[in-house]
Amino acid sequence: MEKILNEIGKRKIEKYDIFYEKRIKNEVKFEQNEPQEFIERKEEGYGLRIVKDGKRGFISFNLLENPEEIVEKAIESLIYGKEIEPDFPSEKIENKLKIFYDLEWEEKDRIEIGKEMINKISSKYKDLRVNANFSKEYIEKKILNSNGFEGEFKKNVFSYYIYAFGLMPTGIVFASDTEANFKPKFNFDKILENIFFLLEKCEVEEKIKSGRYPVIFSPTSLSFFTHAIIQGIDGKNFEKGITPLKDKKGEKILSDKITIINDSEREDLVGSAPFDDEGVKGEKFKFIEN
Amino acid sequence: MKEIIEKGLSYIDGEMGWIIYEITEITNIVCFGEDIEVSNSKRYGGNVRVYNNGNFGFVTFTNSSDVISSAKKASILAKLEKKEKINLKNLKVIKDKFSPQLKNDPRKIPISEKVEIIKNYNKIFLDSKDRIRNAIIRYNETETKKIILRTDGTNIEEERIYTGIAFSAFAFDGSRVQPFMKSFGDQRGFDTILNKEKDIEEAISNAFLLLKSEKVEGGIYTVILDPDIAGIFIHEAFGHLSEADHLHKNEKLKEIMKIGKKMGSEILNVVDNGTLYGERGFYRYDDEGVPSSKTYLIKNGIFNSRLHSIYTASSMDEELTGNARAINYRFSPIVRMSCTYIEPGEKSFEEVVDEIKYGLYVKGSIGGQTEIEMFTFSAQIAYLIENGKIKKPVRDVILTGNVFETLKNIDAVCNDLKIHGGLGGCGKNGQFPLPVSTGSPHIRVKNVLIGGK
Numbered sequence: 001m002e003k004i005l006n007e008i009g010k011r012k013i014e015k016y017d018i019f020y021e022k023r024i025k026n027e028v029k030f031e032q033n034e035p036q037e038f039i040e041r042k043e044e045g046y047g048l049r050i051v052k053d054g055k056r057g058f059i060s061f062n063l064l065e066n067p068e069e070i071v072e073k074a075i076e077s078l079i080y081g082k083e084i085e086p087d088f089p090s091e092k093i094e095n096k097l098k099i100f101y102d103l104e105w106e107e108k109d110r111i112e113i114g115k116e117m118i119n120k121i122s123s124k125y126k127d128l129r130v131n132a133n134f135s136k137e138y139i140e141k142k143i144l145n146s147n148g149f150e151g152e153f154k155k156n157v158f159s160y161y162i163y164a165f166g167l168m169p170t171g172i173v174f175a176s177d178t179e180a181n182f183k184p185k186f187n188f189d190k191i192l193e194n195i196f197f198l199l200e201k202c203e204v205e206e207k208i209k210s211g212r213y214p215v216i217f218s219p220t221s222l223s224f225f226t227h228a229i230i231q232g233i234d235g236k237n238f239e240k241g242i243t244p245l246k247d248k249k250g251e252k253i254l255s256d257k258i259t260i261i262n263d264s265e266r267e268d269l270v271g272s273a274p275f276d277d278e279g280v281k282g283e284k285f286k287f288i289e290n
Numbered sequence: 291m292k293e294i295i296e297k298g299l300s301y302i303d304g305e306m307g308w309i310i311y312e313i314t315e316i317t318n319i320v321c322f323g324e325d326i327e328v329s330n331s332k333r334y335g336g337n338v339r340v341y342n343n344g345n346f347g348f349v350t351f352t353n354s355s356d357v358i359s360s361a362k363k364a365s366i367l368a369k370l371e372k373k374e375k376i377n378l379k380n381l382k383v384i385k386d387k388f389s390p391q392l393k394n395d396p397r398k399i400p401i402s403e404k405v406e407i408i409k410n411y412n413k414i415f416l417d418s419k420d421r422i423r424n425a426i427i428r429y430n431e432t433e434t435k436k437i438i439l440r441t442d443g444t445n446i447e448e449e450r451i452y453t454g455i456a457f458s459a460f461a462f463d464g465s466r467v468q469p470f471m472k473s474f475g476d477q478r479g480f481d482t483i484l485n486k487e488k489d490i491e492e493a494i495s496n497a498f499l500l501l502k503s504e505k506v507e508g509g510i511y512t513v514i515l516d517p518d519i520a521g522i523f524i525h526e527a528f529g530h531l532s533e534a535d536h537l538h539k540n541e542k543l544k545e546i547m548k549i550g551k552k553m554g555s556e557i558l559n560v561v562d563n564g565t566l567y568g569e570r571g572f573y574r575y576d577d578e579g580v581p582s583s584k585t586y587l588i589k590n591g592i593f594n595s596r597l598h599s600i601y602t603a604s605s606m607d608e609e610l611t612g613n614a615r616a617i618n619y620r621f622s623p624i625v626r627m628s629c630t631y632i633e634p635g636e637k638s639f640e641e642v643v644d645e646i647k648y649g650l651y652v653k654g655s656i657g658g659q660t661e662i663e664m665f666t667f668s669a670q671i672a673y674l675i676e677n678g679k680i681k682k683p684v685r686d687v688i689l690t691g692n693v694f695e696t697l698k699n700i701d702a703v704c705n706d707l708k709i710h711g712g713l714g715g716c717g718k719n720g721q722f723p724l725p726v727s728t729g730s731p732h733i734r735v736k737n738v739l740i741g742g743k
Contacts, residue, residue, distance in 0.1 A: 031535070032538065032539035032540060033539070034344075034373050034539075035345060035370070035371040035373065036345065036346065037345065037346040037347075037348055037622060038345065038346070038347050038348070038367035038368070038370050038371075039347075039348045039349070039367070039622065040348070040349045040350070040363060040364075040367065041348075041349075041350045041620055042349075042350055042351060042352070043335070043350065043352060043620060044352060045333070056327070057328075057329075058327070058329045059329065059330050059331065060329070060330075060331035061331060061332050061333070062332075062333050062334060062335065062352055063332075063334045063352060063353065073330050076328075076330075076401065077327075077328040077329055077330060079328075079402075080319075080326050080327070080328040080401075080405050081326075081327060081328065082325045082326070082327055107370060108370075111370070111371060127540075127541075127542045129539060129540045129543075165536070165662065166540055166542055166543060167540075167542035167543055167545075167546060171663065172543070172546065172662040172663050173662075174661065174662060210508060210739065210741070236322070240322060240323050240423075240424045241423045241424055241462065242423055242424050242460040242462065242467050242469075243467065244462075244465055244466055244467050
């Protein structure tokens with residue numbers, strides 16, 4: 001970051017922010033019931049946003065071999081950049097969130113867990129095959145800007161997915177489960193219970209007629225709905241008038257049983273962070289209430 | 291730099307090893323309403339992949355100086371487990387350099403000229419505020435230089451330059467937002483994005499038209515799919531089933547997807563063809579250094595071939611097809627499609643429409659999903675067909691079905707093949723977007739379940 005700061009200083013750019021991210025991901029992958037691939041994925045990269053004469057420019061890169069060229073290209077993009085006067089944050093955020101646990105998840109342990117789960121599924125459903133992935137990802141982020149903000153945080157995210165699929169007398173079926181956590185602690189018995197519950201439902205074919213039904217959505221199946229709502233409340237879509245929720249603030253748009261919360265300070269959920277990618281402090285808010 | 295990368299090969303300890311290094315530069319110009327933003331990104335990176343005793347070790351790196359440590363680590367990872375050994379097929383050693391020859395190379399065009407073209411397109415949208423609320427235009431130019439090395443001596447350099455444009459018009463009546471999208475993208479150069487004024491006008495007109503249109507009545511229809519949605523259908527619903535990685539060790543699934551099995555009527559021919567120079571899904575070599583090829587997935591209605599990586603082809607003892615691809619150096623190659631399309635038949639579009647008493651003409655796709663044999667797609671726009679005539683437009687058309695039944699219900703294939711690239715791509719196992727092309731002529735399908743009001 002220092003090399004970039006030096007180049008910025010030479011060119012008298014008054015407003016800027018620099019974003020740095022590093023990720024190291026280790027994965028143990030099973031395919032068709034067997035361990036198949038062991039992965040170490042290392043990556044890091046930078047984003048530089050500069051503001052000059054009210055215009056914004058941006059460049060991203062992952063190698064700092066030529067900082068002069070990087071800053072020059074960011075300046076080149078200024079010519080066409082949007083005219084804004086961004087108010088970069090200056091507040092010093094004390095990172096109180098406990099989201100980093102310096103824990104390991106040994107590859108041999110992941111291999112054993114995978115083999116055990118796959119054996120249990122295969123012994124009951126011989127014609128199915130299981131793909132699975134057990135991963136640990138280290139994430140580190142740093143941001144600094146011309147208003148004096150400097151912030152950084154890191155977290156380890158442990159996750160798995162398991163996907164059983166194949167042919168049953170009822171047709172081609174699949175059942176899957178996935179979860180992520182700050183610690184490598186998962187209730188694999190419960191996960192298997194979920195998979196078996198889904199597969200048992202696949203054993204009997206129930207044909208339904210097209211039509212209107214009362215429907216119970218499981219928590220994970222609701223993601224399509226929240227995705228649509230998030231599009232609707234996207235600030236950019238509001239600004240440009242392409243959301244049906246424009247001018248609807250304060251109006252009833254859903255059942256009063258529905259409250260939707262965004263909370264970036266939950267210490268038990270992997271999406272949490274002390275600040276966003278512009279350095280703005282995370283908080284809990286209800287974007288749809290009752 | 292190449293010499294440094296090549297040094298890594300001698301540190302690979304395994305039955306087979308690959309090193310890939312790539313440099314990718316991306317330029318984006320985005321107009322959203324009156325705002326215009328230009329951005330540039332440059333990414334360097336590589337990976338080492340080692341095969342040993344049925345397992346792969348895979349390590350990525352950013353700086354070329356890390357290639358040796360990555361080769362050592364990937365070799366260790368590949369030995370973490372032992373399982374039933376699959377001997378990889380004998381491969382042809384290739385030494386080649388490939389750069390596309392573009393008539394109008396986007397890299398030679400100043401950014402100011404590109405911005406001016408996009409601004410002129412945007413003016414058409416801005417001047418249409420009586421019909422649409424807003425619009426987005428996205429120009430993308432991606433240049434990738436790739437080195438593919440294999441421990442058997444294969445040494446390939448390949449360059450690809452993708453250029454494309456996508457735009458969306460949004461009509462709004464106070465309660466409902468109605469988008470209409472169009473996109474163009476391939477490896478033919480800058481000409482791909484020129485002269486799009488008529489297409490922009492079509493997006494504006496269709497967004498406005500759909501806002502006023504009625505919802506389709508749900509039911510079973512005879513449907514004509516246009517080349518865009520038919521291409522997406524054949525890619526999503528059948529192409530993915532042809533990828534060998536999900537069944538190469540599953541005897542029961544192999545029976546469902548058995549070579550020689552009848553999948554459709556004799557008029558149906560489905561191809562995956564990575565050799566189509568200039569198309570978005572074109573490549574000379576896949577990410578294992580195997581040449582791309584033309585593969586008939588369905589020939590005269592009969593399932594003819596699967597798509598393979600070296601590992602799946604070796605496991606099933608079938609021919610290599612050159613379909614192991616990764617979206618970038620951060621991912622290991624998996625079995626993917628290239629340019630997948632239905633070959634043209636003999637009928638004209640007019641003939642096929644003329645034979646329908648009551649049906650739907652469905653155009654464009656705005657998304658959908660497939661779960662093994664079941665599919666659901668949403669169309670951009672559809673028109674009722676009555677007594678051989680195309681009538682009023684209808685909206686919110688969702689097609690659902692079982693791929694095997696649907697393939698058997700294709701009863702007409704027209705003679706007007708069109709291949710589409712666009713700016714997006716295919717997603718699989720967390721790798722998105724992979725540049726691919728999809729295509730088809732107009733096709734007619736009987737008994738399609740349409741969701742609606």
